[in-house]
Amino acid sequence: MASEETAGGARKATKSKLFEFLVHGVRPGMPSGARMPHQGAPMGPPGPPYGGNPAVRPALTNPTMEANRKRPAPSQQQMQQQAIRELVPESQAYMDLLAFERKLDQTIMRKRVDIQEALKRPMKQKRKLRLYISNTFNPAKADADDSDGSIASWELRVEGKLLDDPAKVKRKFSSFFKSLVIELDKDLYGPDNHLVEWHRTPTTQETDGFQVKRPGDVNVRCTLLLMLDYQPPQFKLDPRLARLLGIHTQTRSCIIQALWQYIKTNKLQDSHDKEYINCDKYFQQIFDCPRLKFSEIPQRLTNLLLPPDPIVINHIISVDPNDQKKTACYDIDVEVEDPLKAQMSNFLLSTANQQEIASLDNKIHETIESINQLKIQRDFMLSFSRDPKGYIQDWLKSQSRDLKLMTDVVGNPEEERRAEFYHQPWSQEAVSRYFYCKVREEIQYFIGSLIFLNLNLQIFQHAVFTPYACIVKIATELVIISMPIGVVV
Secondary structure, three states, X not given: OOOHHHHHHHHHHHHHHHHHHHHHOOOOOOOOOOOOOOOOOOOOOOOOOOOOOHHHOHHHOOHHHHHHHHOOOHHHOOOOOHHHHHHOOOHHHHHHHHHHHHHHHHHHHHHHHHHHHHHHOOOEEEEEEEEEEEEEEEOOOOOOOOOOOOOOEEEEEEEEEEOOOOOOOOOOHHHHEEEEEEEOOHHHHOOOOOEEEEEOOOOOOOOOEEEEEEEOOOOEEEEEEEEEOOOOOEEEEOHHHHHHHOOOEEEHHXXXXXXXXXXXXXXXXXXXXXXXXXXXXXXXHHHOOOEEEHHHHHHHHHOOEEOOOXXXXXXXXXXXXXXXXXXXXXXXXXXXXXXXXXXXXXXXXXXXOHHHHHHHHHHHHHHHHHHHHHHHHHHHHHHHHHOHHHHHHHHHHHHHHHHHHXXXXXXXXXXXXXXXXXXXXXXXXXXXXXXXXXXXXXXXXXXXXXXXXXXXXXXXXHHHHOHHHHHHHHHHXXXXXXXXXXXXX
16 A cells, blocks of 8 residues: 555655756666766757747747647646657657656556545454453541541442554543443442443543442442444344354444345345345244345344343452452453554645645746747747748748737738739729819818808898897808708709
């Protein structure tokens, strides 16, 4: 089973190897301090690739840049371009490490799933609980001042501990039991004071032991009844079913599993209707029916399950002065949680090494981005060296398109500066429309001037004779001036 340190350390070591190869060129298996020979000096100036901000150069996009812009998870980041892998043959070592990391992640994931499934099932371990039953006797004192000291009494202690317990945190003694009953001699202490009972409740405080103190100076016979706290609960089977299945006390799931195993072994399932079970003579005695359904088994089984038997210990409380302290030891079988379960839970909940792994992932991602940027710079320089003129022209066209996108320029300045652009059929229509608009503007201006002069003359004439009519005339002429040219004519 993979432990937390093994899984985290293996994955962290893989990340370290990936980062060391990408940054320093150390191939797995090379001695410490060794480096791969460089294939040549890096081409292109440092810093961002030529052409300014990549955001304003959509015509020169690169598939690798698009992939990086999406920023996949660093653990899945690869040098996808075959050109880069051909340019740097040593990158195959990086791809091998990535494949190994994927296998390691899959193995860890499968192991985590297995652990999660295992935690769903009860994981118990049989241990020995040593029970210590001791008693002390306090004789009466004639010169005692208080009433308690003048009466003889005894004290019974019930304690216990697990043998060879590797756990650092010790379990309380009472946590192993559901109830404890101490039955004293009824003839000595009467029907109302001969029982001492303890029962577990949801608010019970755990304790390391139980003490019972009573007055008396004679030996007392007592019986201890201890009911273990089974988790999950266990049941005692009906004697007939217990003999048939060979189980005395067990959990409900184990009992049903044993019952199903008996049915399969003896072929009691109906061959035509699989839902029914044909009872043999033993099942007929137990379930009192010749045939029953599978769905009826849990209900019928409930009447055959009884509470488990308590642990019964008979003890004699001695008040012999020569035997001041007498201790009896008993070993009983108890079920405790498997220590491995806590380790498995810690493994699932642990986040150790995750921060360091994430840091290595980010470094690997940044290194691959740097390699891709250098590849773009190299391609730029290589294309320029092969065809300087053609590459510069293509680059200028790309920059021109970017500029138009940035400034929202309408048209094509590159074509508009050439004479052939204006020798097309649309140019004649454009010239006619231009002159028509110019003539229309001149006519409108001339007609407006005439109307304005006529209005001034009429205003002068009417202002002398009829002032009111002059105002009406002015308003009418203003309306006429504001109308379109065609309406005025």
